[in-house]
Amino acid sequence: MADSSWLTEFPDMSRRELLTIRKTLDGLYRDFSREYGDTIESLFDPLLQFLIWFEDLLISTPWWLVLGVIIAVVYGATRSWKLSTGVLVSMLLIGYFGMWEDTMRTLSIITVCTLLSIILGIPIGILMSRSDKAQSVMTPLLDIMQTMPAFVYLIPVVMLLGIGKIPGVIAVVIYAIPPVIRLTNLGIRLVSRETLEAATAYGATPTQRLFGVQLPLAMPTIMAGINQTIMMALAMVVIASMIGVKGLGQPVLKSITNQYFTLGLLNGLAIVALAIMFDRVSQSYAKRSQRHLEGRDHG
Template sequence: MAETSWLHEIPQMDRGDLLTIRKTLDGLYRDFSRAYGETIESFFTPLLRFLVWFEDLLISSPWWAVLAVIAGLIFAATRSWKLTVGAVAAFMLIGYFGMWEHTMQTMAIILVATLMAICIGIPVGIAMARSDRVQTIATPILDVMQTMPAFVYLIPVVMLLGIGKVPGVIAVVVYAIPPVIRLTNLGIRLVDREVMEAATAYGASRWQRLVGVQLPLAMPTIMAGINQTIMMALAMVVIASMIGVKGLGQPVLKSITNQYFTLGLLNGLAIVALAIIFDRVSQAYAKRSQAHMGGPAHD
């Protein structure tokens, strides 16, 4: 007891002061959401309309047409008949077990969230690679984003925008964007300095060096970041279902609350199937891109 007596000597914040700070911060955020919530919500209206249109397109289109488009995109990205046939078989099994609509809803959310993460993450990664100051500022923010429990992301988003598709997409993007930012930064920084000096000697501008040299050489690393972003977005599906995001996450959540083992297992396996398909396709596309540029393909 004597050895731990020093703990009592550490000054601690009074509970009343802590409660006052918490109430003040809660009040400020509540006032902010009431004052600017509608404005922020209207800002995301185009995203909501696009998401609803894309989801309706996937659900209302004939299953064979959607399957044909998916198969065509997979083959165009991978040039692998085995992977294409395997993906088609997986989607047909998903449809056979009655999970087609939920799967299309999940695909809509994942594809839109991944596209947003790429559009935001790659420019941020490029800025980090070009400026040590930006990297110093962004790194702790990314650390917090990656270590913060996923449920915590839902609190400010729901308070500001309520429940629905848009808050779900925002939560997924915030949770899944760090890998593509980090690996874009890493990939560009790993480009050989001698290659950059040679490009400069040939009179290439800063933009030409970025587009013609750095991004192509960093593409395998960037694709690895995109792959991880997709995996993290899929991992967020079940959690996002708690704020009204429709898809495979809702049956899983229902199975947890009602102890429906089979329902949860089948929908969980459907999420796993999507994860495997996205993973294999993105990896195969990265290898093809690297081989096309003449770099060594890694297994």
């Protein structure tokens, strides 16, 4: 009898302890956000100002000039008139259906999030490739970042910084950065030992080996990571719209809540068009870089 009563009481004890722990942690985080939230938010002011400036620049610049720059960048990266024409037609259709401003807002935040992911992710990937200890520490963190539901990221960020562009950027970067870190690490580790030994024999320092041998040879793999990061950032557009990030995600969210089928479909197709554009351009650029590298090596 004593054993069975202990078994029945145990779940109640566990629930009480869990409730106490949760209340304690919630209180600590609430106090932390009230005490340091404004200070932490002020640290992101330069990023916020840049985001606002970049978004205003894309929206206020004449559409034909923005479109010309986009086509020039696409052709410069791919050297493909077929792909450039496809991007031109897609962007003209986006403008025709009245989604130009929202597309520019989405383009600005995705560009900034991708650049931040690259700036932060590649150095972390390099660190992981040069240190097994760093890899053992970072791998579980990356696993958590990739498997944690995206909505969960929004809770602490919104509690700390409120709603707006910066919380959206932070949530998108956390969600999208793991591929570029993982594939930078993988690409550098896949560089053959014989190649590194040859570079060392020619008197290359570790820094020269990294920037002159390892990173160029790992670039196709790193570009694959950047490609995945861009796709994951675009996947967060609708979720980020829930915390005030303007762009193509907000009309989609509005169409869900109000059952506007056409509005959601058109804006969803615009997101798909952006995703295909980024995907094809980054893949084509990676292939061109690989062919150039192989041609240089053979030469």
